[in-house]
Amino acid sequence: MSANKETEFYDVAIIGAGPAGCTCALALKDAGLKVLLIDKAMFPRDKVCGDAIPGRAIKTLKSMSPEYGAAFANFPHQYKTLQTKIFFNKQELCFTWVQEAYTCTRFEFDNFLFNMVKQNTNTTILTDTQIEGIEQGTNAISFTANNKSRSYCTKILVGADGAHSIVAKQLSTNIIDRKHYGASVRAYYENVAGMNANTTEVYYDKDFLPSYLWVFPLPGNKANVGFGMVSAEIVKRKINLKKTFSHLLKNTPELSLKFKDAIQIGSTEGFGLPFGSNFGKISGNRILLTGDAASLIDPINGDGIGNAMASGKLAALQIVKCFNENNFSDMHLKNYDKAVLDAIGKELKAHYRIQRILTRIPNLLSFLFWISKFKPIKKWIQKMI
Ligand SMILES: Cc1cc2nc3c(=O)[nH]c(=O)nc-3n(C[C@H](O)[C@H](O)[C@H](O)COP(=O)(O)OP(=O)(O)OC[C@H]3O[C@@H](n4cnc5c(N)ncnc54)[C@H](O)[C@@H]3O)c2cc1C
Structure with missing residues (x-):
C-alpha cells in the first residue's frame, strides 16, 4: 500500500487496547512521540477471562505511576485477593499472598486502563476500528482499517491484539502448537x-x-x-x-x-x-509483539494480564531507545525479546516443566x-x- 494524502502518520501505532496495549500507551506518556492506539471494540468491552488481576499487573501499574496504583486500589469494582484456597481429593491448602492482587471483571478492569490512557496521555485513540492489511516497508509500516476505508503509516507497530493477533502473522509466529x-x-x-x-x-x-x-x-x-x-x-x-x-x-x-x-x-x-512456554521471536522489522499476541500466558496458572502489562511496558522502553538512537533494525529490536525473556520467559519455561511433570505424574499433587x-x-x- 502506498501512502496517499488521506494516510495518517504516527511514530508508534499500538493495535489492541487491552492490558498490553494500554500499558504500552501509558508507558509512552512522556516519550514525546505521536502515538496511536486502535481497537476494533468499543469500550467498555468484555473479554473472556478468569478476572484475577495478578500481582505483576499491579506492580507494573504502580511502576509507571504510584497514582495509577492508588486509583486502582480505590476502584469500587474490585476485590483485593488475600489468599487462595486449593482443593484436591478432599484436602485443602491455603496460600496467603504478599503481592497485591485483585479480582475485577475485565469489563471494568480494561475500561479502567483505557480511561487511564485517555486521561493521562496525548495518545490518539480510535475504537470500533479493525485493522486488516499490514505492509512492511523499509522505513515504515502501513496498514488499513475498516475495509480499507482508512489508512495509516507508522515508524513502529506494536501488536497488542490478543490471542488471534494479525500483527503476529507478520512475523509468522502465531502458528498454534x-x-x-x-x-x-x-x-x-x-x-x-x-x-x-x-x-x-x-x-x-x-x-x-x-x-x-x-x-x-x-x-x-x-x-x-x-x-x-x-x-x-x-x-x-x-x-x-x-x-x-x-x-x-x-x-x-x-x-x-x-x-x-x-x-x-x-x-x-x-x-x-x-502459553508462553515455547518462548519464540516477538520482534522484527519495526514490529514488537506484546501480551497474548506474543504468547505470554503462564502455562500453570493461566495468568496473562500481568505478563501482558509487563511486556507492554518493556515494548515502550524499547521504542524510546529506538527513537533516541534512530535505530529500528531487527538486531536492535532483539533487545526487547531479551528483556521479556529475562523478565518473564524463564519463569514461563520453568512453569511449563512443572505442568508437564504434573501431567505425567498426577500423584505428585497428592504428595505436594x-x-x-x-x-x-x-x-x-x-x-x-
Ligand atoms: C478463559 C480464560 C481465563 C483467563 N483467566 C485469566 C486470569 O484470571 N488472570 C489472568 O491474568 N489472565 C487470564 N487469562 C489470560 C488473559 O485473558 C490474557 O492473557 C490477557 O487478556 C492478555 O491481554 P492482551 O492485552 O494481550 O490481549 P487482549 O486482552 O485480548 O486485548 C486485545 C485487544 O485487541 C483488540 N483487537 C484484536 N484484533 C484487532 C484488530 N484486528 N484490530 C483492532 N483491534 C484488535 C481486541 O478487541 C482487544 O481489545 C485468561 C484467559 C482465558 C481465555
Missing part, C-alpha cells in the same frame, strides 16, 4: 455459597490434572467460574470442555454444595490461551499437598506458582 496452547471456558454466577471476597478458590480433579476449575469472587455477590486445559490434552483425550466443566460443578462434592442455589448469569464462553504441611516447603511451592 497445541502443547503450548490452552482452551478455557468461563461463566458468571450469582449467589454461590460460602464465598469470601478476599479468597480465590481453585479445585483440582485427579482425572484432569494439571488443569483446574476456578471460583473467583466478584463484587455484587457474583463469581467468575471456569475451567481450562492444555489443547493437546483436550484433543488426545477427546474432552468436551463445556460438558466437563458442568460435570465437575455437579459432581465435585465441595462444588455441588457451593452451587446448589447458584444462578448462572449469561452463557458459558470459551477462548484460547497462547502432604509435604506442604512443612512451612518452608509450602513457601517454596507458593513461590513456584
Whole structure:
C-alpha cells in the first residue's frame, strides 16, 4: 500500500487496547512521540477471562505511576485477593499472598486502563476500528482499517491484539502448537455459597490434572467460574470442555454444595490461551509483539494480564531507545525479546516443566499437598506458582 494524502502518520501505532496495549500507551506518556492506539471494540468491552488481576499487573501499574496504583486500589469494582484456597481429593491448602492482587471483571478492569490512557496521555485513540492489511516497508509500516476505508503509516507497530493477533502473522509466529496452547471456558454466577471476597478458590480433579476449575469472587455477590486445559490434552483425550466443566460443578462434592442455589448469569464462553512456554521471536522489522499476541500466558496458572502489562511496558522502553538512537533494525529490536525473556520467559519455561511433570505424574499433587504441611516447603511451592 502506498501512502496517499488521506494516510495518517504516527511514530508508534499500538493495535489492541487491552492490558498490553494500554500499558504500552501509558508507558509512552512522556516519550514525546505521536502515538496511536486502535481497537476494533468499543469500550467498555468484555473479554473472556478468569478476572484475577495478578500481582505483576499491579506492580507494573504502580511502576509507571504510584497514582495509577492508588486509583486502582480505590476502584469500587474490585476485590483485593488475600489468599487462595486449593482443593484436591478432599484436602485443602491455603496460600496467603504478599503481592497485591485483585479480582475485577475485565469489563471494568480494561475500561479502567483505557480511561487511564485517555486521561493521562496525548495518545490518539480510535475504537470500533479493525485493522486488516499490514505492509512492511523499509522505513515504515502501513496498514488499513475498516475495509480499507482508512489508512495509516507508522515508524513502529506494536501488536497488542490478543490471542488471534494479525500483527503476529507478520512475523509468522502465531502458528498454534497445541502443547503450548490452552482452551478455557468461563461463566458468571450469582449467589454461590460460602464465598469470601478476599479468597480465590481453585479445585483440582485427579482425572484432569494439571488443569483446574476456578471460583473467583466478584463484587455484587457474583463469581467468575471456569475451567481450562492444555489443547493437546483436550484433543488426545477427546474432552468436551463445556460438558466437563458442568460435570465437575455437579459432581465435585465441595462444588455441588457451593452451587446448589447458584444462578448462572449469561452463557458459558470459551477462548484460547497462547502459553508462553515455547518462548519464540516477538520482534522484527519495526514490529514488537506484546501480551497474548506474543504468547505470554503462564502455562500453570493461566495468568496473562500481568505478563501482558509487563511486556507492554518493556515494548515502550524499547521504542524510546529506538527513537533516541534512530535505530529500528531487527538486531536492535532483539533487545526487547531479551528483556521479556529475562523478565518473564524463564519463569514461563520453568512453569511449563512443572505442568508437564504434573501431567505425567498426577500423584505428585497428592504428595505436594502432604509435604506442604512443612512451612518452608509450602513457601517454596507458593513461590513456584
Ligand atoms: C478463559 C480464560 C481465563 C483467563 N483467566 C485469566 C486470569 O484470571 N488472570 C489472568 O491474568 N489472565 C487470564 N487469562 C489470560 C488473559 O485473558 C490474557 O492473557 C490477557 O487478556 C492478555 O491481554 P492482551 O492485552 O494481550 O490481549 P487482549 O486482552 O485480548 O486485548 C486485545 C485487544 O485487541 C483488540 N483487537 C484484536 N484484533 C484487532 C484488530 N484486528 N484490530 C483492532 N483491534 C484488535 C481486541 O478487541 C482487544 O481489545 C485468561 C484467559 C482465558 C481465555
